[in-house]
Amino acid sequence: MNGLQGRVALVTGATGLLGSAISRRLGFEGATVAIASRDIAKAERWVGENKESGKYIPVQLDLSNEQSIADCLKCVVNGAGVPSVLVANASLREGVSLPFEKLIHASFTNLFAVDVAGHILLARRMVEGLDGRSASMVFLSSIYAQVGADRRIYPQGMSPAPVQYSAVKAAAEGATRWLAAQWGSRGVRVNALVPGGIASSARQPEEFVRRYTEKTMLGRMAAADEVASAAAFLASDEASYVTGHCLVVDGGLTAW
Numbered sequence: 001m002n003g004l005q006g007r008v009a010l011v012t013g014a015t016g017l018l019g020s021a022i023s024r025r026l027g028f029e030g031a032t033v034a035i036a037s038r039d040i041a042k043a044e045r046w047v048g049e050n051k052e053s054g055k056y057i058p059v060q061l062d063l064s065n066e067q068s069i070a071d072c073l074k075c076v077v078n079g080a081g082v083p084s085v086l087v088a089n090a091s092l093r094e095g096v097s098l099p100f101e102k103l104i105h106a107s108f109t110n111l112f113a114v115d116v117a118g119h120i121l122l123a124r125r126m127v128e129g130l131d132g133r134s135a136s137m138v139f140l141s142s143i144y145a146q147v148g149a150d151r152r153i154y155p156q157g158m159s160p161a162p163v164q165y166s167a168v169k170a171a172a173e174g175a176t177r178w179l180a181a182q183w184g185s186r187g188v189r190v191n192a193l194v195p196g197g198i199a200s201s202a203r204q205p206e207e208f209v210r211r212y213t214e215k216t217m218l219g220r221m222a223a224a225d226e227v228a229s230a231a232a233f234l235a236s237d238e239a240s241y242v243t244g245h246c247l248v249v250d251g252g253l254t255a256w
């Protein structure tokens, strides 16, 4: 893939389901990838387990904390060089499972503080350090930014992603277009990646998977690697004229 060889990439939430697949794909394409986690030991373990497949450095990052954002970028610059790829993949999971009737202000503010404010402040700092270099950024959205969750496919005991998740993902898409417009003239591209459901037997009951797959044109859920290849495309120079775009990778679920 054109334009990832020798680049430095920072992936937030890099040890999670999609973050791992995206980091490995960027590493495979020749980027040095900073593996960010709130827990540095977790990032170090991930790097230890994947060191054969690419060049990685572990970094600590808590997106709810501005000092941590600044320190993380310093760490990436010192350990690998100036990052010119950002994959804004992390999403706060803690506290998002309260039922709708029990939601409180903090259910929204904590999520927005991490997913939206954290990533935008990180992106801004990264651009400040580019010193004229071009760069690309990929913000992870979700189909639930674009369509409502179909309650009929959720078996008893399983709830759809909550309202604040849809809202925060829609915010990521809005921010993507705003930042793309802000930084286009500096050669910084900003796009959003909009995945549908990822197959993960650990997370989904069989009944849900069956009903979900019936809603897709391709008749299956996505593999994490299929989202990773779209992320690598957007991050790379292969997408050199793509900015302000939301790329939907959902097997056709939202297209009919």
Ligand SMILES: NC(=O)c1ccc[n+]([C@@H]2O[C@H](COP(=O)([O-])OP(=O)(O)OC[C@H]3O[C@@H](n4cnc5c(N)ncnc54)[C@H](OP(=O)(O)O)[C@@H]3O)[C@@H](O)[C@H]2O)c1
Pocket: 012, 013, 014, 015, 016, 017, 018, 019, 036, 037, 038, 039, 042, 061, 062, 063, 064, 088, 089, 090, 091, 092, 093, 114, 140, 141, 142, 143, 194, 195, 196, 197, 198
């Ligand atoms: N999985 C899906 O089906 C799916 C579908 C559509 C879109 N998405 C989107 O794709 C992205 C990845 O999803 P996933 O399922 O792979 O998520 P995941 O496995 O739950 O990983 C999310 C990561 O976010 C990190 N994180 C949480 N709070 C943080 C904070 N305050 N600061 C820094 N990092 C923080 C966590 O890393 P640490 O605990 O290591 O810090 C966690 O590993 C998310 O944005 C999600 O909304 C996922």
